[in-house]
Amino acid sequence: MSEQIETTQREPIGFWQAVTIDIAQALRFYSRLPVPALPWEQSAHALPDFPRLIRVLPIAGLTLGILPALTLIFGELLVLGSLVSATLAVAVATLTTGAFHEDGLADTADSFGGSTRERRLEIMRDSRIGSFGASALFLALFLRISLLSSVIAYGGLTLSVMALLMIAALSRTAGLMPLVFLPPARVDGAAYAVGQPSRGSFWFAAGLASLLALALGQLGGLPPLAVGLMIALSGLIGWGFIRLSMKHLGGQTGDIAGATQQVAEIAALIGLLTMIHP
Template sequence: MRTLAAATMLLTRVPVPSSAGGVDPARAAALYPLVGAGIGGVVGGIAVGAGELWPVLVVATLAVAAEVILTGALHLDGLADCADGLAGRDREHRLQIMKDHAIGVYAAATLSLHLLVKVAALAALLHALRPEEMLLLLVGVYATSRGAMLPLARLLPYARTDGTGRAVVEGLGTRQLLTGLVLVLVGSAATVAVDPGAALLVTLVAALTTLSIGLLAQRRIGGVTGDVLGACAELTVSAMLLAAVAVLA
């Protein structure tokens, strides 16, 4: 339970016992998909429940807002930093920009479009799916998105000499990676229950998105950072939702 609490602490703003801070972050990372499934359950539960009161566009906006509050916008911050930083002139300049908390025009545009895509995709899926299907789909999508960070952390070097993601990237072993991937498969079973073909497509899209982010990060900064991992979690969600809309809506 302490390990799960530690993973929850690293990915959300949910209060957990202080003892969770003593757990090895790399060990806790293996449970990221489980925490992701919980996030998806909350987002899906709000979407389904609020659907009894408001139109789908309002409901989708509330669901995305709930996710932002639940996660403390942690991964949105990583996406913003990457959007600004990866456009820098060289590796050191890119890393310097990514460390700066200021929001540039690339970050602002990326965040705005990313959130719009999420809202639009959720609204389309709310139109097309039954409540229980919506809930299962989001559980699977969010479990997969949090698990998508693990291959990048395991296979690529840490691009900085220090930083919040270093303990995970340098400490994650094959055992933790395999545990996380098994949990991703378990979470994906929820998507299979909605539509096996859609489950296969969204999983493939998640893998391709993760691979693309990894290749870009390796080329631009020589590895990954906590920001890159956060951006991966966010972009895989949007990519999977778009794939789900393509075949289910």
């Protein structure tokens, strides 16, 4: 039985209304947040216009960083210590997205055990987690928590909060790179269904993410060089996963995008820590 995918059809609306719709769709796609239907939105549950909404993904990513940032502030105000505060912030970030990106990282790591392209794609679709996936999840969570804890210890609360928001925007933008610069590895996956974003839309998103990072870095007291390093490392990880995905799968999948986001977040934290370490 064929299923007809509902698409969003908009009547003529204003620019800011269209931008708000795109942000709302991005938040629904990337998180478990209960984003309500907007008054001028015809269908809140339609397949998102992914090639369009990526232009505002940095704003949506920054929004997804608010709850973890507030959790970090709450933990520090209660004097729970940097390690506990960082753990709670990462936990809230994971819950907010429903482990969306973490699942992609685990599936990507498990797929390394496949001997052929077809077997790797099959492993990616398997809901079970293997030894590679479990190890990748543990190491990623450990690194995110320990790096954020060190940033709190060396940079203070304000800088750490701004860093969380910056990285939420930068890492999700980096996660777009395989989706933009590679064809889908299969024609029946989610990456194929939502459509391939244009390179022009990606560069707009990348520029917006960089501007947001520079502004937040200024608020947090970070020198532009430190922000530049975080941007560069995020982009480098995106480029690395483009190469890896092409060699590994001959294209991209949503899991590759999730893995890219996770590793880009870790890389940005490492870059930040190298700049603020006494």
